[in-house]
Amino acid sequence: MKPSSQRAIKAQQTRQLLLDTALELFGKKGFDNVTIDEIVEKCDVSKGAFYRHFNSKYDVFAVKFKDIDNFYESFYEKIHPAYTVKQKIILAYQEQMTYLRDELGVDFVRTVYMSSLSRTMDEKHYLVDPERRIYKLIESYLDEGLEKGEFVSSWEKDQLLLNLTRCMRATVFDWIIFQNKLDIVEEITILVTMIFEGIGKRETN
Structure with missing residues (x-):
């Protein structure tokens, strides 16, 4: 194996170690109670090694959320085209x-929300960034639904997207509070279905 390849593998291993260790510490102690010094000490690497892979502690979350966005991309590719837009959403x-429940877990998601709520957020924050894949995915489905006439024209796309997004965030927030007492998959299904039923009733009025 070439030295350059060995260095690349070592760098990837170090990056993954830093990521896993940071997330573990965030979950145990809370985001604000963990320092970069503590992360690198537990990994037995230098602080410079941390900054070669991440610009800050927040970058650790950003990297993890990119995994989620990759998941959304794979979902989009496998969805059956025969489904209605409402079914797709x-x-x-x-x-x-x-994915949040089985792959990330409530402890990680709680840490993300707690660290975010303790700071001023703008529209580029990863939780609300309109360019994130999940928002663009739902937006594309809404465009399709409006074009096909599945949604009434009196409902603007931006308002529909906002209401659906609020349902999603509310479901996640309640899950953080109630944990195993709440089935987030069932809950989001109920809330989104209620919105679609409300649209249908408005259409007939």
């Missing part, structure tokens, strides 16, 4: 909640 949120 419900399935997208069901898959999202399943």
